[in-house]
Every structure is written in C-alpha cells, then in structure tokens.
Amino acid sequence: MTTSLEKRSSGSAARGLVPAVASGFVPGLGQLLNGEGTKALGVFAVAFVCGAGIMSGLLGGIPIIGAMAGLVATLTWIYAVADGYFSGRKNG
Numbered sequence: 001m002t003t004s005l006e007k008r009s010s011g012s013a014a015r016g017l018v019p020a021v022a023s024g025f026v027p028g029l030g031q032l033l034n035g036e037g038t039k040a041l042g043v044f045a046v047a048f049v050c051g052a053g054i055m056s057g058l059l060g061g062i063p064i065i066g067a068m069a070g071l072v073a074t075l076t077w078i079y080a081v082a083d084g085y086f087s088g089r090k091n092g
Contacts, residue, residue, distance in 0.1 A: 015091075019084035027077050030084025034091055039083075046076045 023030030028044030031037075050073035057066015 016085040016088035019088040020081050023080040023084040024077075027080040030080060030088070034084065034087045036087065043076060043080045043083075047073060047080070050076060 019030030019033045021030075022033055023043075026044070027047040028040040028042075031040035031043055050069040053069025054066050054073060057063050057069065
C-alpha cells in the first residue's frame, strides 16, 4: 500500500523526465514544455550561436573559436537538461 506522498514524489520525477529528454534533443525545448518561453528562447539562442561558432571553427575559421564554442555549447546542453528536469519537477 502506498501513501499519497509516495505517489506524488514518484510522479514529480516522471514530470521532470519529459522536459529533460526534450532538452537533450533540442536545448530549450524542455523549458518551453515547462512554460518558460523566455528562458527557452535564451537557451536555444545560446546553443544556436555556439553551433555557428563550431561550424566556423571547422570550416577554416579561427580554431580556438570552434573549441570555445564547443565548450559553451556542451555546458548549455547540460544546463538545459538539468533545468528542464528540475523545473519540471517543481512546476509539476
């Protein structure tokens, strides 16, 4: 027999999982699913600009730009997934 608190806590983890997975595919999508449109736009914009920087570095631009953009893109992706998960649990 489970209590309502146990049901609520397991359900909140599941609610955070969907936005986290969505942000894993497209950074910012999890924030959008959580109803945080402005944050979603910011995360997506940073990921997009970093993607352009990576491409610039790969296509004969300044190599350090591509490396730095890759680092920022990776950190943005980690932030988007974690924020999607925790915001989904909190808002759910």
